Amino acid sequence: MENEGVVLSREGFAALLRALREDGYRLVGPTVRDGAIVYDTIGGIADLPEGWTEVQERGRYRLERRTDRALFGFAVGPESFKRSFFAPTVSLWRARRKDGSFVVLDRAAEMPRVALIGARACDLHAIAIQDRVLLEGPAVDPSYAARRRGAFVVALNCGTAGGTCFCVSMGTGPKAASGFDLALTELFDGEDHRFLVQVASPEGAAILARVPHGEAQKTDLEAAERVVQNTASQMGRSLDTTGIKELLYRNLDHPRWDDVADRCLACANCTLVCPTCFCSTVEDVTDLDGEHAERVQRWDSCFTLDHSYVHGGSVRPSTKSRYRQWLTHKLASWIDQFGTSGCVGCGRCVTWCPVGIDITEEVAAIRSTEKG
């Protein structure tokens, strides 16, 4: 295995993507669509958002041109890699009536392997968090496992912080620490555009060996270090996490929940864009003759009334209780459940909230006005 010290030219990076495709991977990476940078299937570097960046603020997102030809010169778009493994809609099983009973039909579980291109540190933490929920608990989710298995990860150390990012506060970025095969830092030296590559797995080393690359110089390593340091210093937001679990547990009756409930539309956007949110619901359907049945799983959100519905009504009928559930789950009860925060500081919920509710500001407000 090679250590930290390989450099890829732009052409070398293009060759790396080609090599991954040759090995049968479906490449999933950033691309521009409908005015945003989203993650989708890509063919190669031509599909990447070259020369684009974005301006993010609470409730605002706008693409802008960069002055350089950076391929990863933006922060994070509305979508994380969540949908690659935890799909928005999954057919869990199908069944057929038989002799007054039924038989469950086996479903094909083989999925094409995916290679994530340009996964940020926050998103890698989010994947590790979803692994804990769907792979590492008492039960394993077969559909998640089938998609997740054998995935190849090309991480990208962020060169730009978004206006709503706060990964430094959450201890999750901007430099990728684990969960990847290769980690790239995009470097510019005048017109010279290249990537410093950190190799973290035998699979990563093997594929890198097949594409033209060079030895990294000390100056490359230093330049890459400056890139992440610079990004870390640009965080658009911060969140004081000191004793945050206890803070929120103590303040379930804080008046701030009424205040935020007046603004929140319960639209569920925040949960859909969040890379760690894992709630789902199921729907049982039959075909017209009633002989075949199917169960379909879909993303769900704790902002819907149905989410907590039991016979007689919802456990959380008010928007206040649903916002409180969401925020206290993310930042407090998640720690008790899974040993980490449920928030990786990606800022998506802040950017994509139509009314600009900011999780960092809500916590700060509770902290600063706590009674006693």
Added chain:
Amino acid sequence: MTARTDPWSPTPTRILRVRRETRDTFTVELEGQNRAFEPGQFNMLYLFGIGEVPVSISGDPGNPDVLVHTIRAVGTTTLAMKRQAKRGSALGVRGPFGSAWPVRAAEGDDLLIMAGGLGLAPLRPVMYHALRHRQRFGRVTLLYGARSPEDLLFRSEHGRWARKDCVVEVTVDRAGPNWVGRVGVVPALVDVTPLDPARTTAMLCGPEVMMRFSVRTLEARGLAHERIFVSMERSMKCAVGFCGHCQFGPTFVCKDGPVLRLDRIARLFGKREI
């Protein structure tokens, strides 16, 4: 991925018998298929093409030949089950899931079993267990309430339980002139029950208001939260901790519960809209 390792996949299971309990409640006996369970656990029951719902196991843990569920028809799935479940047809079963009543830890103790309405269903396995191993326990008391005499579950068994050295106190919210028993709420029955706080384990299941008031009366009698167990009900779609619906603070009711020791949830118990 085979059906057996897939936690989402239901096992088709034949119905041996369906018994009417009350006007809206019925009991389904399914082939046991040697599924062992602990008192307090539940299964996910699937009616072909209609839906799947969590239902406690209400049968005898000592008899693995039948899997017994007592169901109240209240909505889409349970009403259709009431119409369609017949001997010879089948339901899908996933489970058993969840935590159990502490029947082993409570050996040597007095058992105080408090049930409201359908809450008796998940507690009936405790009655069966305690009466089978009667000498392992001190006093065994069942305090049970329902809306009306017609809503009382398992009435024919109450006498049998009482004859096996168990105190059975029954109350109803309201009754016609033919009812000679008690009228009132379950928590009030605690007042007419001897209770030694040093050696009593209380097990509660019923509507949350009933459990809340019962806890208050038990606290007033000096029973520590460590000795009180409640069974919670929340929406659940998966029963294995994936779907997120059943969260009660940090607790996943499906896998950490449904039976929970009160001191572990006391911070949130009785709080609204958690």
